[in-house]
Amino acid sequence: MTGQIVAVANQKGGVGKTTLAVHLAVGAARAGKRVLLVDADPQGNATSWLLDGEVDHGLFELLVVGKPAVKTLRGLSRWGLALLPGSYRTGEAMAMLGAVGRLGEVAPALRRLTEIAELVVMDMPPSRASGFTECLSAADWVVVPTQLERLALEGVGLMAQVAMELQENGGGPALMGVVPNMARARTVEHREQMHELVATFGPTVWPPLPLTIKVTETASYGSTLYERYPDAAVTGTMCAIVERMLGVLNGQ
Amino acid sequence: MGNERRGGLKRQGGLDPAVAAWQRKAATNTAAMTGKQRRDRERVRVKYDVPATLKGAVEAIGKRQGTSASQAAAVLLGWAVMRYAERAEGLRAVFDEGKAVSRTPRFEWNVALPEHWDSVFESFLANGDL
Numbered sequence: 001m002t003g004q005i006v007a008v009a010n011q012k013g014g015v016g017k018t019t020l021a022v023h024l025a026v027g028a029a030r031a032g033k034r035v036l037l038v039d040a041d042p043q044g045n046a047t048s049w050l051l052d053g054e055v056d057h058g059l060f061e062l063l064v065v066g067k068p069a070v071k072t073l074r075g076l077s078r079w080g081l082a083l084l085p086g087s088y089r090t091g092e093a094m095a096m097l098g099a100v101g102r103l104g105e106v107a108p109a110l111r112r113l114t115e116i117a118e119l120v121v122m123d124m125p126p127s128r129a130s131g132f133t134e135c136l137s138a139a140d141w142v143v144v145p146t147q148l149e150r151l152a153l154e155g156v157g158l159m160a161q162v163a164m165e166l167q168e169n170g171g172g173p174a175l176m177g178v179v180p181n182m183a184r185a186r187t188v189e190h191r192e193q194m195h196e197l198v199a200t201f202g203p204t205v206w207p208p209l210p211l212t213i214k215v216t217e218t219a220s221y222g223s224t225l226y227e228r229y230p231d232a233a234v235t236g237t238m239c240a241i242v243e244r245m246l247g248v249l250n251g252q
Numbered sequence: 253m254g255n256e257r258r259g260g261l262k263r264q265g266g267l268d269p270a271v272a273a274w275q276r277k278a279a280t281n282t283a284a285m286t287g288k289q290r291r292d293r294e295r296v297r298v299k300y301d302v303p304a305t306l307k308g309a310v311e312a313i314g315k316r317q318g319t320s321a322s323q324a325a326a327v328l329l330g331w332a333v334m335r336y337a338e339r340a341e342g343l344r345a346v347f348d349e350g351k352a353v354s355r356t357p358r359f360e361w362n363v364a365l366p367e368h369w370d371s372v373f374e375s376f377l378a379n380g381d382l
């Protein structure tokens with residue numbers, strides 16, 4: 001039985017893709033899933049976060065050099081999951097593959113990762129640069145984090161549209177969930193944008209993650225909310241989001 | 253052809269309960285409330301008919317205690333309710349002794365305050381305290 005790929009994507013930057021991808025991956029691993037986190041973002045933030053600032057060109061080596069997948073992975077025993085690291089060279093890989101007409105190899109290479117892990121969580125880049133669509137088309141599901149701001153919500157709309165277009169062409173992810181991030185219940189703007197989001201996406205809108213410095217701190221300390229702030233409200237919300245994801249994966 | 257109905261409005265499914273809870277919380281924007289609005293949320297404004305002398309006595313007590321007549325009335329009324337809850341005999345007797353049949357269908361009895369209370373209320377008005 002092969003695993004499933006969940007892409008965490010929004011073309012808008014700074015909405016919390018890496019934070020969500022890391023916590024979905026670690027949360028699912030804590031729930032007993034065999035998880036692989038793929039850092040497909042050329043910024044390599046998830047890699048830096050989990051490998052304590054180290055740079056590793058794993059995804060480049062998989063896609064361009066042709067290294068076997070298992071040799072590109074890094075085990076993260078602390079969290080019980082594996083990481084396929086990414087770096088600025090991921091962007092180069094996509095440009096190189098695009099130049100020689102080999103971008104079509106990206107999705108199959110990523111799909112093969114489902115033979116290794118039950119769940120592949122993919123941290124996507126914040127743009128529709130070369131290779132973005134190919135990475136996305138490898139996914140079964142897409143989770144879209146967003147801030148409750150107009151421009152970020154436009155990113156959600158675009159992601160839903162891209163996913164739909166890919167599906168119409170015979171591949172690509174279904175929209176799994178939309179995660180409002182850095183939400184402040186006390187501001188009129190966030191309240192109204194939440195209303196918009198719910199009116200458009202209904203039950204696929206998942207619990208809103210509140211704005212808190214605790215999330216920023218976890219990255220600074222190379223940790224996760226589960227370990228650093230196990231009793232915080234934001235951690236409870238993150239656990240609820242992981243539950244939603246596992247529920248969908250289990251067909252609930 | 254299938255037997256199921258097609259077309260029409262597409263129903264939006266139920267919301268995630270956590271999202272609905274967030275929206276409920278957001279609807280009560282307590283941070284934007286002024287201190288007075290926040291206090292008013294906990295209180296209600298009531299209108300009771302009382303003798304003018306009693307109104308004057310409450311105002312005098314409020315003044316004496318350095319607070320508003322409204323807050324003095326709340327303390328005095330609250331204290332009386334506590335005594336009533338404790339089944340204070342004298343207080344319940346006041347109800348019994350002052351009862352006269354009401355002509356309104358809204359309630360059964362008119363209850364008059366004991367006459368000698370009036371002179372006490374007036375003395376508050378005259379002296380500010382006893």
